[in-house]
Amino acid sequence: MAVSTQIQLASRPEGWPADENFSTVRVELPDLAEGEVRVRNEAVSVDPYMRGRMTDAESYVEPFAVGETMTGGAVGRVVESSSEDLPVGTPVLHQLGWRDLAQGPAEQFRAVREPEGAPLSLYLGILGMPGLTAYTGLTQAAGLREGDTVFVSGAAGAVGTAVGQIARLLGAGRVLGSAGSGEKVELLTGKYGYDAAVNYKDAPIREQLPEMAGEDGVDVYFDNVGGDHLEAALDVLNRNGRVAVCGAISQYNATEATPGPDNLAQLIKNSLRLQGFTVGDYLQHAEEFNRRMLEWFSEGRIAYDETVVEGIENAPEAFVSMMRGANQGKMVVRV
Known part of the structure; x- marks a missing residue:
């Protein structure tokens, strides 16, 4: 038996x-x-x-x-x-x-x-649920447009590495990321096509992100972390910026309620949109994702x-x- x-x-x-x-x-x-x-x-x-x-x-x-x-x-x-x-x-x-x-x-x-x-x-x-999450988060929840500047938190994880590559393949202008070590930062910029990335442990992300984003700001924030990263992104999002809220890993093991961002008024000031989602919301796009991802992968365009x-x-x-x-x-x- x-x-x-x-x-x-x-x-x-x-x-x-x-x-x-x-x-x-x-x-x-x-x-x-x-x-x-x-x-x-x-x-x-x-x-x-x-x-x-x-x-x-x-x-x-x-x-x-x-x-x-x-x-x-x-x-x-x-x-x-x-x-x-x-x-x-x-x-x-x-x-x-x-x-x-x-x-x-x-x-x-x-x-x-x-x-x-x-x-x-x-x-x-990359060929499965994390890849599909990245693809639908960008195309459906965030409504990615050609030329957008995209910021990704948790960028060196399974979803984050997919987001950066897919954003680039779909025509993003700049792709920015955050990760938790210098080694991961080098991986993002050297292997995954990120234009710039920061180690959020070096200094508060709210201090580092404005410098990285520069005067051009950010159009799309793909949020895997929540907490201080969401707060930092709200500071630099351009007018009509969009946030695809995929995860909040910084809070999953908290035993007490965590405070929310202190700058939610930015949503009103800059007409921002926060769209929470799960991959199950967009399963009707799985066939489209599978076709495009397998094509990109076979062409050697996916790391x-x-x-x-x-x-x-x-x-x-x-x-x-x-x-x-x-x-x-x-x-x-x-x-």
Whole structure:
């Protein structure tokens, strides 16, 4: 009988997640029913949105249940099948998450094309949900226009590295970013096409951003951080500037309410627009994204980084490390 190693939520974290909030279990899998497949995962994803799902609070998606296996993006290959649609060997993407063996109806798994010369795990990053988030955040939430100056916070993460490249490919005039180390700043400007970037740990971002933006200001702010970064962006946004509010990672582990920006009057003064969104709002654009991104990727116009943690049992460690900014590009757990 096949046995699946799985990571479950053992308790709800207060503040930063810790080892005791997770447990590793081994689950015996039954024989396949008609129309089911068994998949051996190659990589599973850890993402910032998962922190919100560890809290029992109303949100845009159901919270994780205590005592159940963590779900989320994963890629692997079919190793046993009773479905004609997904024969053995098919590479697939699914949402069954933190486990080494996944099993279920074939409809829960989507066959994907093998990326030429690249790992299957790219479907957890630039070719997957983070890439789609970047694309729709720019094109739909922010209404990116040719020639816009774009500022991206958390720019060295999975979404941020995608935002900078896609903004450039869609005709942005300048792309600016912030990250948490000098090494990441060099990565943004040297590899990902950012015109300029700053290390927000060097000095308050509210002091650094006006100098980086200069007299031309900013037209679009893609917000992954919230807090002081949102406040700084409101200071430099041009009239009719737009903010795509994707995340607020600076606040996800706070145990007390955090104060909001002290300059919201800028919205009135400069006719600004703040648009919060989740990738689920724009799934109708997924086919368009897949077509354009695969074309860009095949032309060699897309760069990527992965930070890899080995072993499904280390998924909790990878998640916390990602939340603390230890990743360059996409953090994945290789099974």
